Amino acid sequence: MGTNKRAYNFNAGPSALPLEVLEKAQKELLDFNGTGMSVMELSHRSKDYDAVHNETITRLKKLFSIPENYEVLLLQGGGSLQFSMVPMNFLQEGKKASYILTGSWSEKALKEARLFGEPIIAASSKENKYRNIPALNEIQLNPDDAYIHITSNNTIYGTAWNEFPDTGDIPLIADMSSDILSKTIDVSKFGLIYAGAQKNLGPSGVTVVIIRKDLLEKENTNVPTMLKYSTHAESNSLYNTPPTFGIYMLGEVLKWVEELGGVAAIEKRNKEKAGLIYDVIDNSNGFYTGHATPDSRSLMNITFRISDEELEKQFLVEAKEAGFVGLNGHRSVGGCRASTYNAVPVETCRALADFMVEFQKKYQ
Structure with missing residues (x-):
C-alpha cells in the first residue's frame, strides 16, 4: 500500500482513530495554541494544558450525560489496573463482591479481586463458551455485596450487555473499555465505570473512571496514595503528571463525536x-x-x-x-x-x- 492510503483498520485495540483528529494533531504537533511548543512539551501545571484537561472532562460529562454527583477521573494503568484498584478500594473486610463472568477480561478482574477478599461468581456463560450474556434472571444477587462487577462488552468473544442488571443499593461497577461512548446509557445505574481509552476514546495510555461521589467516602483506608480514587478526585486528576498528549487526543476525539451529533x-x-x-x-x-x-x-x-x-x-x-x-x-x-x-x-x-x-x- 502507498503511504497515502489508509488501511481498513479493524484492530481490536489500539484501534482506529478519526482521520480528522489525526490530521489536527499533526497540524498542531509542533505549535499548540501559539505556544511554540507541542502539547507534549507543556507543563501540566500551565494554563494552556489546564484548559485542555478541563475541557476534556467537561466534554465527557456533557456527551455521556454524567450526573452532577459523579467525578470523572483521567488515570493511567489501563483497564487492567482497575481490576486491582476496584477491590483494593471497595472490597471491605468481611464483605463479598459479585462478579459476572462473560469472557477473559471478567476472569482477569475476578482473579485480582481474589487477592483482596472473597469474590462470588454471580453468573457465568463460560460453559457455553462465552457465546452469550447471562439472562438477568440467572444472576444471583447477594444483598450484602460490596459491589457487583460486569464487563459491558467482550472483545474476544463478541458479546455485549444489551440490558444492564438493576442492582438496587449495591453499586454496579462496569468495565466499559471496549464500548464506552458507543451507545447511550444511563450512567446513574452505575456506581463506577472504567475504560481504557484505546478503543473508542483515543490512544492508549489514558483510563477514564466515572465514579459516584458517595463511593469515595467508602474507600478502604490502607490503600497506597496513588491507588486511591479520592487522591485523583481531590486533585482533578493532576496529583502527578498525567498522560497529557493522550488527554489532548481524548479531548479531540470527544469534539469529533460532538460534531457527528x-x-x-x-x-x-x-x-x-x-x-x-x-x-x-x-x-x-x-x-x-x-x-x-x-x-x-x-x-x-x-x-x-x-x-x-x-x-x-x-x-x-x-x-x-x-x-x-x-x-x-x-x-x-x-x-x-x-x-x-x-x-x-x-x-x-x-x-x-x-x-x-x-x-x-x-x-x-
Missing part, C-alpha cells in the same frame, strides 16, 4: 456498521457462522468462523492482501474478528461486507 448519532452509525457485517453472516447459509448468540451480539466486535479451517486461513490471507488489517480472532479462540469501534468509517465496514460476499462466491 453526539452519542445518539454514533450509536445509530454503529448499528449500521455492525448490521452490514452481521447481515452477510446471517445470509451466508452457514458459510460464515457468528460466535455470539444474536441476543448478545456486540456492536463493537464481530466474531465469526468459516467452517473449513484452511478456507478460514485463506480468507485472512486474501483479506490482508486487500488492505484489511486486524481481522484475526484473538489468539485464545482463533477465527475472525472485525472490531468496528466508533472511529471505523461506515465505508470500511461496507468494504469488508462486500469482500466477504465475494469471497463466499469464489469458494463456496
Whole structure:
C-alpha cells in the first residue's frame, strides 16, 4: 500500500482513530495554541494544558450525560489496573463482591479481586463458551455485596450487555473499555465505570473512571496514595503528571463525536456498521457462522468462523492482501474478528461486507 492510503483498520485495540483528529494533531504537533511548543512539551501545571484537561472532562460529562454527583477521573494503568484498584478500594473486610463472568477480561478482574477478599461468581456463560450474556434472571444477587462487577462488552468473544442488571443499593461497577461512548446509557445505574481509552476514546495510555461521589467516602483506608480514587478526585486528576498528549487526543476525539451529533448519532452509525457485517453472516447459509448468540451480539466486535479451517486461513490471507488489517480472532479462540469501534468509517465496514460476499462466491 502507498503511504497515502489508509488501511481498513479493524484492530481490536489500539484501534482506529478519526482521520480528522489525526490530521489536527499533526497540524498542531509542533505549535499548540501559539505556544511554540507541542502539547507534549507543556507543563501540566500551565494554563494552556489546564484548559485542555478541563475541557476534556467537561466534554465527557456533557456527551455521556454524567450526573452532577459523579467525578470523572483521567488515570493511567489501563483497564487492567482497575481490576486491582476496584477491590483494593471497595472490597471491605468481611464483605463479598459479585462478579459476572462473560469472557477473559471478567476472569482477569475476578482473579485480582481474589487477592483482596472473597469474590462470588454471580453468573457465568463460560460453559457455553462465552457465546452469550447471562439472562438477568440467572444472576444471583447477594444483598450484602460490596459491589457487583460486569464487563459491558467482550472483545474476544463478541458479546455485549444489551440490558444492564438493576442492582438496587449495591453499586454496579462496569468495565466499559471496549464500548464506552458507543451507545447511550444511563450512567446513574452505575456506581463506577472504567475504560481504557484505546478503543473508542483515543490512544492508549489514558483510563477514564466515572465514579459516584458517595463511593469515595467508602474507600478502604490502607490503600497506597496513588491507588486511591479520592487522591485523583481531590486533585482533578493532576496529583502527578498525567498522560497529557493522550488527554489532548481524548479531548479531540470527544469534539469529533460532538460534531457527528453526539452519542445518539454514533450509536445509530454503529448499528449500521455492525448490521452490514452481521447481515452477510446471517445470509451466508452457514458459510460464515457468528460466535455470539444474536441476543448478545456486540456492536463493537464481530466474531465469526468459516467452517473449513484452511478456507478460514485463506480468507485472512486474501483479506490482508486487500488492505484489511486486524481481522484475526484473538489468539485464545482463533477465527475472525472485525472490531468496528466508533472511529471505523461506515465505508470500511461496507468494504469488508462486500469482500466477504465475494469471497463466499469464489469458494463456496
